[in-house]
Amino acid sequence: MSQPTQQQRSTHPSGNRVGHPSLGNPHLRILAEHSEAEVQKRVADLLRKIATHQAVVGVVGMGYVGLPVAVEKAKVGFPVIGIEQNPKRAAAINRSENYIADVKDDELRALVQSGSLRAVTDYSEVPQMDVIVICVPTPLTRNLNPDLQYVEGVTREIAKHLRPGQLISLESTTYPGTTEEIMLPILEANGLKAEVDFFLAHSPERVDPGNARYTTKNTSKVVGGIGPNSQTVAVSFYAQTIERVVPVSSANAAEMVKVFENTFRAVNIALVNELALLCDKMNLNVWEVLDAAFTKPFGIMPFYPWPGVGGHCIPLDPHYLEWKAREYNFNTRFIALAGEINRRMPEFVREKTHRILNALGVSPSKSKILMLGVSYKRDLGDWRESPALDVIKLLQQDGATIVYHDPHVPSFDEHGQIFESVPLTDEVLASCTMGIIATDHQAVDYDHVVDKLAHVLDTRNASKRLTRNQDKVTLL
DSSP states (O other), X not given: OXXXXXXXXXXXXXXXXXXXXXXXXXXXXXXXTSOHHHHXXXXXXXXXXXXXXXXXXXXXXXXXXXXHHHHHHHHTTOOEEEEOSOHHHHHHHHTXXXXXXXXXXXXXXXXXXXXXXXXXXXSTXXXXXXXXXXXXXXXXXXXXXXXXXXXXXXXXXXXXXXXXXXXXXXXXXXXXTIIIIIIHHHHHTTSOOBTTTBEEEEOOOOOOTTOSSSOTTTSOEEEEESSXXXXXXXXXXXXXXXXXXXXXXXXXXXXXXXXXXXXXXHHHHHHHHHHHHHHHHHTOOHHHHHHHHTTOSSSOOOOOOOSSOOSSSTTTHHHHHHHHHHTTTXXXXXXXXXXXXHHHHHHHHHHHHHHHHHHHTOOGGGOEEEEEOOSXXXXXXXXXXXXXXXXXXXXXXXXXXXXXXXXXXSEEEETTEEEEOOOOOHHHHHHOSEEEEOSOOTTSOHHHHHHHSSOEEESSOGGGGOSSOGGGEEEO
């Protein structure tokens, strides 16, 4: 994907670049070409629809972000139409079948049956939508560059049906400048103008799958419009369902907020991962060190080692900022180093596995290894970017036979190879040379597993409460 040219950007009098030439002071020129009263009426009409919950809300992408957003909006009375290009997902929604753990089955069922929420597979109903929320994936290429094909594709489809009076809000995580530099020119290509005819904002998702305490409703929401009118209507829209809305000065600032949040986590995870590598060489228990350190009541925040980083955010989002920084001839050294350390961890798990196998007198090519957990996070069924998959691949390259058990992932397909979860029967456990706890699901009886296996490598400290057989466990 090409970066924006200098002609696609404008320069603020301060010398700082801003997104699109129709922003900043040029707003005055655009407004001069339109009736100020007409613009303000358009703003007022949309605000009225939002305040009375008469605004039709469209949510593009009904995944782990989009479906919870759609449910929250429908719960307060907004009519919601989900656009989901996966026909199986769209059909599931219309049958009231839930596939997202953070959505309650009974709430989805009630909303669908009442007609408050439904799903379609195309963009033909965009003209009747007053607010359109975009929640699509933003992956990376193999070279760790941003892949915005989904954001661009959705924006082009919306642009075909765009009408005056609509608010478009991007929630997908991306680099600062995406909303203004990528989306805005596409939306304005047919003659409608942002801040005058339609409104555009960025409000990054803050979903923490499986978190029962912080949900869509009570997690504060950052909102940045591309101008004052966009900011006003976007803040009003999110305030209808979010307990605390945090306005920032621009869409660029909102985008930076999100990538910083995940970069903060990635860097701190890398710090404790590096500590784990050092403690291994010094024959220290990193978990003991960290637990003691975190008793300090100030100046520290708990982070623990992982066998790598996984999920939809931490392995990806910091690289968006790293890529964008190069446009400014700026090297984000912390991000690069954190990524290097975190990507090293599956190899470290492989190394410790080899040590255990050597102690057991078994070569990797003669071993059968049980992976306990393949999802990236405890008690979730999401295996995207899971470090367990990297560990499996590395050990398979060594000739090891790999089986896995995960109560939340009955099967998965990785590059055409289909894996199915095995039950933790005594027969299965007896057939395995050793086990690796890659994800610490609470439903697993670790006492029983460790008792039946010759040895276990515990990468998550799931065995800390074992009542026996601690000598059969090696920690990360």
